[in-house]
Amino acid sequence: MNIVVIGKSGQLAFELSREFENSSHQVTFLGRDDIDITNSDIIGASLAPLSPDVLINASAYTAVDKAEEDADACNAINAVAVKNLAIFCKARGAFMVHVSTDYVFNGHKGSPYLTDDPIEPQGAYGKSKAEGEKALLEILPKASCLIRTAWVYSSHGNNFVKTMLRLMSEKTQLSVIDDQIGTPTWAKGLAEACVSASENKTAGVYHWTDEGVASWYDFAIAIQELGIEKGLLSSTIPVLPIPSSQYPTPAKRPHYSVLDKQTAREAFTSCKPAHWRKQLSDMLDELKA
Numbered sequence: 001m002n003i004v005v006i007g008k009s010g011q012l013a014f015e016l017s018r019e020f021e022n023s024s025h026q027v028t029f030l031g032r033d034d035i036d037i038t039n040s041d042i043i044g045a046s047l048a049p050l051s052p053d054v055l056i057n058a059s060a061y062t063a064v065d066k067a068e069e070d071a072d073a074c075n076a077i078n079a080v081a082v083k084n085l086a087i088f089c090k091a092r093g094a095f096m097v098h099v100s101t102d103y104v105f106n107g108h109k110g111s112p113y114l115t116d117d118p119i120e121p122q123g124a125y126g127k128s129k130a131e132g133e134k135a136l137l138e139i140l141p142k143a144s145c146l147i148r149t150a151w152v153y154s155s156h157g158n159n160f161v162k163t164m165l166r167l168m169s170e171k172t173q174l175s176v177i178d179d180q181i182g183t184p185t186w187a188k189g190l191a192e193a194c195v196s197a198s199e200n201k202t203a204g205v206y207h208w209t210d211e212g213v214a215s216w217y218d219f220a221i222a223i224q225e226l227g228i229e230k231g232l233l234s235s236t237i238p239v240l241p242i243p244s245s246q247y248p249t250p251a252k253r254p255h256y257s258v259l260d261k262q263t264a265r266e267a268f269t270s271c272k273p274a275h276w277r278k279q280l281s282d283m284l285d286e287l288k289a
C-alpha cells in the first residue's frame, strides 16, 4: 500500500517511522516544510502524486495551555486541516487514520469513557480536536479510523517522563498533581494500533491507551522508582502529592479521563495494550540504551 503520514517530527510520527521500517508498504512522511495542511488549495497538489491508499494524520497542535491564547492557530491544525485531509481522502478513495484526545471529554464521569459517550471539551485544545473529529466523521463516516488516546510519551520529543527525569536530577523536592486520573501511554503502542488500523482499514471510533490507571503523582513515583533501578537517576528526592488547585494552568484539564478500550482490543487484533508500568519500563530501557 501507499501510506502517507502527515507529521514527521512528533512522538507518534517517530514511533510510526520505526513501526514501518521493515514493512513492505511505500510510506512517505510529510512535515510542515513539505505540505501546508491548513491550505485546502495546495493539499491536493502535494498529496495526489503520492496516490495514498491510507493517510495517517500524526500532526496536531498539542500545546494545550498555549492554545488558550492561540485558538486560531490551534483550530487551523486540529480542525481545519483535518477537514481538508478528509475531503482529499474522500475525493481520492483513500482511508484516513486520525488521532484524537481524552480532552474531548469533560472528565466528570468517574468510570472509563466509552467511545460513544457524549463529548464536552473544556478548553481550546479539546474543542479544536472535537471539531476535527466531527469533520472527519461527517466526511468519511465509513472510511476512517478515529483513535482517541491520552498522556502520550516516547523517548523522542518533550513529554512528562523526560521532564520528570530532568527535574528529579535537578531539584531537591517536587510536587505533582494527584487528583487527575488517566492512563500513561507509550507512543509505540499507539503507533502499533495506527498501523493495524491502516493495514486492515479498520473503520470506526476507538480508544487506545496503555492498560491501567494512574494519577500524575503515581506516574511520577513510578518514573522515579524505575529511573533509579535503571541508573537514569542517581538518588531519590521527596515527591509530594498536591491537588490541581495548587498548580493552576491556563487550560482546564479533565479530572478523570480513563478511556475504555474494549472495542479496540477486539478490532486491533495484531496488537494488545500492555500495562503502563511495563511500557514505561521498556521505554526507559530504550532511553538508557
Ligand SMILES: NC(=O)c1ccc[n+]([C@@H]2O[C@H](COP(=O)([O-])OP(=O)(O)OC[C@H]3O[C@@H](n4cnc5c(N)ncnc54)[C@H](OP(=O)(O)O)[C@@H]3O)[C@@H](O)[C@H]2O)c1
Pocket (backbone or CB within 6 Å): 006, 007, 008, 009, 010, 011, 012, 013, 030, 031, 032, 035, 036, 037, 038, 058, 059, 060, 061, 062, 077, 099, 100, 101, 102, 129, 149, 150, 151, 152, 153, 157
Ligand atoms: N501528547 C499527548 O499527551 C497526547 C494526548 C492525547 C492525544 N494526543 C494526540 O496524539 C497525536 C500525536 O501527538 P504527539 O504526542 O505525537 O504530538 P507531538 O509530539 O506534539 O507532535 C505533533 C506533530 O504535529 C506537527 N505539526 C503541527 N502543525 C503542523 C502542520 N501545520 N503541518 C505539519 N505538521 C504539523 C508538529 O510538527 P513540529 O514539530 O514541526 O511543530 C509535530 O511533529 C495528536 O493528534 C495529539 O492530539 C496526544
